[in-house]
Amino acid sequence: MIISLTIILLCQLLGEVVARGLGWPLPGPVLGMLFLLVGLILRDRVRTKIPEFGRALDSTGKGLLAHLSLLFIPASVGVVQRLDVVAEYGVSLGIALVVSTFVTLIVTVVTFVVVSRLSGSSMEAEEGKRRD
Secondary structure, eight states: OHHHHHHHHHHHHHHHHHHHHHTOSSOHHHHHHHHHHHHHHHHTTSOOSOTTHHHHHHHHHHHHHHTGGGGGHHHHHHHHHTHHHHHHHHHHHHHHHHHHHHHHHHHHHHHHHHHHHHHTOOHHHHHHHHHO
C-alpha cells in the first residue's frame, strides 16, 4: 500500500511540477491524474518488475474510494473559515451551483443520446425487441 500511495503522490507531484513549470492554467492534480491514467494504460502493456503492482494499486484505489468522504473535510473547513465570503456572495454561489448542475445534466443527456445513436442502440429498438 505504501508503494501505491507513493506512486499516486508522485503522479500528483509530477503534475504540479509540469503545470507550474510550463505555466499551464491546468491544476497540477488534474495533470497528475492524467499521468496516472497513462501509467495505468501502459501498465498492462509493459511488464513491471513488481508482479503485485497492479493488484496493489487497485486495492489502494478502492480503499481511497471507500473513504472518499474524508477528503471533503478540508473543503468544509475552508468554507467555514470563509463564512464572510459565503454571506456576501451566498445567493450568487447558490445560483451558480443550481445552473451548473442543470447544465451538467443537460450535457450528460445530450451526450448519452448522441452516443446511443452513433452506436446504433436506442431505447426504442430495445423495447421493440422485447415486445416481439
